[in-house]
Amino acid sequence: MKIKTKRSKNKLGLRGTLLLCALFFLGGFYFSRIFFSQTTSDLRPRLRRDIEAAEGGDHTSRNNAQPHGATGESSVESIPFQILSWKPRALYFPKFATPEQCNAIIAMTKTQLKPSLLALREGESAESTQGTRTSSGTFVSAAEDDSGTLDLIEQKISRATMIPRSHGEAFNVLRYEIGQKYDSHYDAFNPAEYGPQQSQRIASFLLYLTNVEEGGETMFPYEDGLKVPGYDYKQCVGLKVKPRQGDGLLFYSVFPNGTIDKMSLHGSCPVIKGEKWVATKWIRDHIFYDD
Ligand SMILES: *[C@@H]1O[C@H](CO)[C@@H](O)[C@H](O)[C@H]1NC(C)=O
Numbered sequence: 001m002k003i004k005t006k007r008s009k010n011k012l013g014l015r016g017t018l019l020l021c022a023l024f025f026l027g028g029f030y031f032s033r034i035f036f037s038q039t040t041s042d043l044r045p046r047l048r049r050d051i052e053a054a055e056g057g058d059h060t061s062r063n064n065a066q067p068h069g070a071t072g073e074s075s076v077e078s079i080p081f082q083i084l085s086w087k088p089r090a091l092y093f094p095k096f097a098t099p100e101q102c103n104a105i106i107a108m109t110k111t112q113l114k115p116s117l118l119a120l121r122e123g124e125s126a127e128s129t130q131g132t133r134t135s136s137g138t139f140v141s142a143a144e145d146d147s148g149t150l151d152l153i154e155q156k157i158s159r160a161t162m163i164p165r166s167h168g169e170a171f172n173v174l175r176y177e178i179g180q181k182y183d184s185h186y187d188a189f190n191p192a193e194y195g196p197q198q199s200q201r202i203a204s205f206l207l208y209l210t211n212v213e214e215g216g217e218t219m220f221p222y223e224d225g226l227k228v229p230g231y232d233y234k235q236c237v238g239l240k241v242k243p244r245q246g247d248g249l250l251f252y253s254v255f256p257n258g259t260i261d262k263m264s265l266h267g268s269c270p271v272i273k274g275e276k277w278v279a280t281k282w283i284r285d286h287i288f289y290d291d
Helices: 002-055 099-112 149-161
Strands: 082-086 089-093 136-140 171-176 182-185 201-208 218-220 239-241 248-252 266-268 271-273 276-284
Touching: 082 239, 089 239, 099 136, 099 149, 099 171, 099 201, 099 276, 149 171, 149 201, 149 248, 149 276
Parallel strands: none
Antiparallel strands: 082 089, 089 248, 136 171, 171 276, 182 266, 201 248, 201 276, 218 239, 218 266
């Protein structure tokens, strides 16, 4: 009997220890979970805030719209952009338009194309400038497009630039086929060369309507205020932007003080393979009236 009770006591003692151990283990496990979940939930918003601050703030995810005036907007929108250069001031907008919008613009202008014209300087003639700009193109305004595509694009450009739509010329839709190019030029008209101007082109927004297999880049021969070595205005040497369907490129032709920025010189490299379509929106310093 003695032995039996001793044994059972021993057995119970062993079971009790095991049970205690198990309870202690589980207790510790739950405690650590609670402890860690508290610390991480404390940490996460702070971490996220730090990341947001480092990235310049992801306002859309916080949806912290401000009270706004009559012409303002009720929500926060993001239009992604990348600064390509400060000298000249050039901004890139990936996926600014959808492939469907790009294809619609091509379809509506395809039958209207004519050889692109050149604004002539004093002393220049169509013959003397032959070969400078070899693309075909047409002007089309948002009002002429019943589908509303150009209306949406124009609206988005004005929101990205904060320059009212009334300052924009009609879209100039251009097609460059193999070998076609546009030698380096300014979009702004220097009165010393072109005579007095009613208004000035201050910025250009290019919307690439197609992918180009090879060539057709928009090229800036100046980078960071310096002419890229090896540049001659017909050579495709410089900062190059590869056309990709739906992407936008914005650059400024004048400084904030209105003087023409000599570094805004740019051209279109010859297309080597494929076809380049681009819709250009020239933006003026005054309201633009088409005559
Ligand atoms: C305009 O701004 C540019 C760039 O900051 C500067 O180089 C130029 O001298 C200015 N022109 C005038 C007339 O102030």
